[in-house]
Amino acid sequence: MASAERAGDVGAYSTLGRAESILNAASPWGVTLTSLKEILPKIPKAELHVHLKGAMPVEVFTELLNKYLAQGVLKTIPLWQSVVFRLCKNIRPFMSPRRHWSAEEVPALFRYANFDQFLATWLFTGYFFRDVSDLRALVAGVVESLRAQNV
Numbered sequence: 751m752a753s754a755e756r757a758g759d760v761g762a763y764s765t766l767g768r769a770e771s772i773l774n775a776a777s778p779w780g781v782t783l784t785s786l787k788e789i790l791p792k793i794p795k796a797e798l799h800v801h802l803k804g805a806m807p808v809e810v811f812t813e814l815l816n817k818y819l820a821q822g823v824l825k826t827i828p829l830w831q832s833v834v835f836r837l838c839k840n841i842r843p844f845m846s847p848r849r850h851w852s853a854e855e856v857p858a859l860f861r862y863a864n865f866d867q868f869l870a871t872w873l874f875t876g877y878f879f880r881d882v883s884d885l886r887a888l889v890a891g892v893v894e895s896l897r898a899q900n901v
Contacts, residue, residue, distance in 0.1 A: 791899070791900060792900065793900065794900055794901075795899065795900055795901045796901065797896055797901045800892065800896075802888055802889065802892055803872060803875060803876065803888075805892045805895065805896075806875070806888055806891065806892065807891040807892065807894070807895050808853055808856050808857050808860070809853050809891065810887055810888055810891035810892075811856055811859070811875060811878070812851055812852065812853045812856045813887065814878040814879070814884060814887075815844065815851045815856065815878065816849075816850055816851055817878075817884075818878055818880060819847060819849070820844055820845050820846065820847070820848075821845075821846075821847045823877045823878055823880070824845065824877060827877065831873065834870050834873075835870060835874055838866075838867050838870045838871070838874075839863070839867075840858060840859055840860070840861055840862060840863075840867055840871060841859065841867075841870060841871060841874050843858070844856075844859055844874070859871060859874075859875075
């Protein structure tokens with residue numbers, strides 16, 4: 751096909767159109783995008799590097815928030831950190847003296863508008879690991895999460 755013909759037929763040769771047709775077409779091995787979505791969760795995987803706090807399941811941090819009141823945990827932090835935490839919309843609600851958080855509410859803490867909020871959240875969550883049992887719960891939660899992903 752001449753290049754002029756290809757250039758005139760934008761729909762058939764657009765990047766998106768070609769990608770969709772390639773992904774949805776059966777390969778010589780019978781693998782399609784749909785079958786890949788079914789196959790990938792089932793195959794064994796390996797995790798080469800995990801940051802425990804970065805992989806922390808929401809349920810683990812929910813338990814920590816309910817175990818330790820934020821007001822008590824944060825009363826000894828430096829003033830500048832308290833100011834930073836209060837400036838972050840994602841952290842501010844979790845600094846209240848509230849007594850119970852649900853696993854449906856806590857994911858809002860991990861929604862960052864920018865890298866500064868990410869760093870502040872990382873610092874904030876660190877204050878809730880108070881003893882060895884908290885670290886054990888984190889490790890167990892991360893392992894269970896990885897197991898559920900067949901890692």
